[in-house]
Amino acid sequence: MKQLIDYILQYGHLNEEQINFVIQRSKVISLQKDECFSQPGKIPRQVGFVLEGVFRGHYYTNDGEDVTRCFIGENSLMVDYVNFEAQTVATEYLQACTDAQLIVFSKQSWDELSEKIESWDNIKNKMVQLCMYQKSRTGPVVSQDATTRYLEFINNYPTLINRVPLTYIASYLGVTQQSLSRIRKNIH
Amino acid sequence: MKQLIDYILQYGHLNEEQINFVIQRSKVISLQKDECFSQPGKIPRQVGFVLEGVFRGHYYTNDGEDVTRCFIGENSLMVDYVNFEAQTVATEYLQACTDAQLIVFSKQSWDELSEKIESWDNIKNKMVQLCMYQKSRTGPVVSQDATTRYLEFINNYPTLINRVPLTYIASYLGVTQQSLSRIRKNIH
DNA sequence: CAGCTGTTTTACCATATGGTAAAAAGCACT
């Protein structure tokens, strides 16, 4: 739980009472590998904070290809935020790549934080916006070749390489797993 | 100016007095083709709203390659928002691809909107977050081949194709301009 | 209209990546 509080306090100050209120509104849950935190066609019901484990955002193209759009590791917010706030249906999966532990807030609890904590909206929006901003800067870049994308991936997510299947990494980098395997061989 | 007000009112209600206050704090400016709205190493001083013209966000890689990360057309917000709010230096250019007209708000004016208009922060954050969200969904996808990326680009930005140089579109799609030229030939 | 300048197209070859298939390696369960 300290992980979450430390994370939040990066974005603004909370007094002890407010911290306790946040904790009181939260809930710890576990998800097993391959379970989904949210799914296309369903309204996202919770904001998550990853304590342990790795998730990926992904979807299927019309011709059935599995495309990984992002990875979310420990000490990160995880939520389809726009659809969560608007309570509209998601278009992607958020799937556990490993067994995982999360802190979650229901929509109701999340809204109560705004009502009860003066500075919460400010903190919340900074968190969400920085989160979106960083995601937009760490994704694979179309103009780079596959090897460069792989090397940058390792740089951006050094702890993931041994924890998620190669297929997911390949589908994140936009190459086939055969190509990624070849790329790895050529590097080492 | 009506364009801006219509845009804002999509995200929440403002009464006449509040609308006038927004207008009063705004300023219309013109930029010529190739001028920059913001630049790496400089702190973004203004939020922009594009009335007329097309902009692109771009940067240079270590080996001098010009990479276009996004296009911004009419009736869109344009700002390096995270760096604008934090008043930290930008890492990219926002450059006019055509002669352009903008409505702009200085940091001070933008903050005054929050102070004077009760519902402004709510509207503002919805605008910014939706803007970031949409950008993350309209960009070229690494797992698609160049032809598909080009076709999706035309779909997402049908009005841009004749207004910005081919080089910029190529650098957005992550292909050389020669390849893009060949792709266009094969399509038609 | 001629002469510049910058943009877009074409051509040629080299190479990275995809598609398909099969082999190898890793892992769980008995």
Place this chain on the structure above:
DNA sequence: AGTGCTTTTTACCATATGGTAAAACAGCTG
């Protein structure tokens, strides 16, 4: 250890894209 699963690696060929260079085109100016 052996049997079935999934994941990863290898191999082969086909093809899309990159790199380099030159030609064609378009817009501007005198």
